[in-house]
Structure formats: C-alpha cells, structure tokens
C-alpha cells in the first residue's frame with residue numbers, strides 16, 4: 104500500500120499548487136504562476152494515472168483503484184481501497200500464498 108501513500112503525497116502537492124494559484128497565494132503576475140498552476144494539474148493527473156495503472160491485482164491484473172472508483176462513492180474510495188485485503192474479482196490474497204498452483 105506504499106503506492107497509495109506516494110499517490111496521496113503527490114496528489115496533495117499538486118492540489119496545493121493549484122490551490123495556491125486559485126486562492127491567489129501566488130500572484131497571477133508572478134512569473135511562476137502558470138508554471139505552478141500547470142505543474143499542479145500535471146502532478147495531480149500524473150499521480151492519478153500512475154496509481155490507476157500500478158495498483159492492480161498481481162494474480163488477475165484487475166485495476167483495484169478503478170474498480171473501487173466504480174463500486175464506491177467518491178469520498179470512500181481511499182478508505183475502501185485501504186480496506187481491501189483480497190482481490191474483489193479473483194479473491195487473491197497477497198497475505199496468503201499457498202505457493203504456485
């Protein structure tokens with residue numbers, strides 16, 4: 104689940120940059136304004152794309168973050184994702200490995 108932590112940190116950084124621009128903590132006349140705004144958006148987008156592509160079931164390849172996104176409401180996605188212990192599709196349990204079958 105370290106990937107989720109990295110994602111949250113990246114996403115928070117990106118969101119903070121966007122917020123800094125929209126809330127005018129950084130003046131729009133500042134030469135770094137557009138850089139920060141675009142950088143924030145790119146960081147959020149890249150973090151989302153990366154977490155969707157990388158958090159998947161090692162057994163059947165189900166994209167767990169996309170699956171959680173579809174099956175639970177937006178405010179519960181992260182908690183839902185963290186509470187997953189087995190794959191919702193194939194029931195693969197990373198903590199329980201009986202060996203190659």
Ligand SMILES: [Zn+2]
Pocket residue numbers: 160161162163164165190191192193194195
């Ligand atoms: Zn699976």
